[in-house]
Amino acid sequence: MTKDLLLRVIGKLLIPFILLFALYVMFHGDYGPGGGFQAGVIFAAGIVFYALIFGMDNARKVMPDWLVEILLAAGVLLYIGVGLAGLLLGGNFLDYFVLDADPIHGQHRGIFWVELGVMITVCGVMLKIFYMFASRGRG
Amino acid sequence: MxxxxxxxxxxxxxxxxxxxxxxxxxxxxxxxxxxxxxxxxxxxxxxxxxxxxxxxxxxxxxxxxxxxxxxEAKPTHRPWLPLSLSLATGVLLIYGAMGLPDFADPQAPIHQHVVPRYLQNEVQVPNVVTAVLASFRGYDTLGETTVVFTAGAGVIALLRRRKPRKGGEEGRG
Amino acid sequence: MIEHFSYIVTVFLMIAGLYIVIARGNLIKKLVGLSIFQTSVYLLYLAPGKLLGGTAPILAPAYGVYSNPLPHVLILTAIVVGVATLALGLALAVRIREVYGTIEEDEILALDHRIEEAEEQGEERRA
Structure with missing residues (x-):
């Protein structure tokens, strides 16, 4: 944990907004710039910022290793799950028109879940890579 | 600038x-x-x-x-060979680039092929990039997500600490 | 000439990245060079998609001309994949440093050479 008071105060102030901004980028991605990739990276950057200021041990309390590893795989599975759901409802793989009675609404629903899957995977991978580098001592 | x-x-x-x-x-x-x-x-x-x-x-x-x-260590080789190689590549590439369409030419092929259809907004998502990313090119994005996942798995495989075992698998040190 | 200015910048970045990758022996510097090379490719894709007087491809009734969204999609995914592969390369560099004690290419090759020679001598002695 860093002793620098300035960094800790600024970090405490900024980190909630970084995480909130990531969620905004995710859920507003249909109407403004943004989407799953950006949201995942920004979310991971917020947590990395937290880990840099308050130390790895505190970061592990927020985001334990097992959770990150689950996120890593869950995103891809969610993405494939959306594809399979389209298949089960009588469409093609990754066909969103069948996800709802109204095809346009189905498209929106499909895009949302797919972007969520992308966000989860990207966030998990970035965090996991950071943890791997950070937890490895000088060899 | x-x-x-x-x-x-x-x-x-x-x-x-x-x-x-x-x-x-x-x-x-x-x-x-x-x-x-x-x-x-x-x-x-x-x-x-x-x-x-x-x-x-x-x-x-x-x-x-x-x-x-x-x-970084001081370079031991003279940089002339890589420099001349890169410059030769650059000259070739610029020669090739002269045959490409002009900057911001609305008649360029890139603006003619599938993009007019994307811009018609069939799925009614205002941000066309999101629509193309998640809907029109969904397979592509699935592949990319899998690549990111695989890279993460690769880093885990490379940097994970092994449990200390007898008979050291350390290789040459 | 001025119509092709963006291509010239792209080519400049590309050969700068190529030069760093070829000429420098340090593995981390090589990876940075590789990512510069990558950015030049992003520029190569994005520059032709721009239309003068166009706006970002977010549809709104007030605008009629949009820049091409397709390169944006391709490059968006390429950036994230790029950082994932960069991390993979860095992980390899860290492992190499742990085994060889250096990340300079010349020293790694010299070490390899010495190990091979030692192995050959050992085999001759056994034979």
Missing amino acids: LLVLVAIVVLVLASVRNLFAVVVLSGIYSFLMATVMVALDAVDVAMTEAAVGAGISTVLLLGALHLCKSE
């Missing part, structure tokens, strides 16, 4: 030998590049580049530097 700034940063980057300075310069380079992308109307890409290039990859490079030495 911005592009000239980018070029200067790259030249300094190629000549500096302290790796710490190299990492910081590459962060600056990413921010400049993000600004260039905003000027090219690619707001989504600029956002990603600013977050990824200047944020995450700088942190990763610093993490790797912490595990390695932060000073």
Whole structure:
């Protein structure tokens, strides 16, 4: 944990907004710039910022290793799950028109879940890579 | 102007030998590049580049530097061979680029093929980039997500601490 | 000439990245060079998509001309994949540093050479 008071105060102030901004980028991605990739990276950057200021041990309390590893795989599975759901409802793989009675609404629903899957995977991978580098001592 | 700034940063980057300075310069380079992308109307890409290039990859490079030495050794070879090779490649590429369509030419093939259909907004999502990414090119994005996942798995496989076992699998040290 | 200015900048960045990758022996510097090379490819894709007087491809009734969204999609995914592969390369560099004690290419090759020679001598002695 860093002793620098300035960094800790600024970090405490900024980190909630970084995480909130990531969620905004995710859920507003249909109407403004943004989407799953950006949201995942920004979310991971917020947590990395937290880990840099308050130390790895505190970061592990927020985001334990097992959770990150689950996120890593869950995103891809969610993405494939959306594809399979389209298949089960009588469409093609990754066909969103069948996800709802109204095809346009189905498209929106499909895009949302797919972007969520992308966000989860990207966030998990970035965090996991950071943890791997950070937890490895000088060899 | 911005592009000239980018070029200067790259030249300094190629000549500096302290790796710490190299990492910081590459962060600056990413921010400049993000600004260039905003000027090219690619707001989504600029956002990603600013977050990824200047944020995450700088942190990763610093993490790797912490595990390695932060000073580069003096080059032992003369740089003439790589320099002439790169320059020859550059001349060839510029010769080839002269045959490409002009900058911002509305008649260029890239604006004629599938894009008019994307811009008709069949799925009624105002941000066309999101619509194309998740809907029209869903398979593509599934592949990319899998690649990211695989890279993460690869890093885990490379850097995971093995449980200490008898008979050391350490290889040559 | 001025119509092709963006291509010239792209080519400049590309050969700068190529030069760093070929000429420098340090593995981390090589990876930075590789990512510069990558950014030049982003520029190569994005520059032709720009239309003068166009706006970002977010549809709104007030605008009629949009820049091409397709390169944006391709490059968006390429950036994230790029950082993932960069991390993979860095992980390899860290492992190499742990085994060889250096990340300079010349020293790694010299070490390899010495190990090979030692192995050959050992085999000759056994034979």
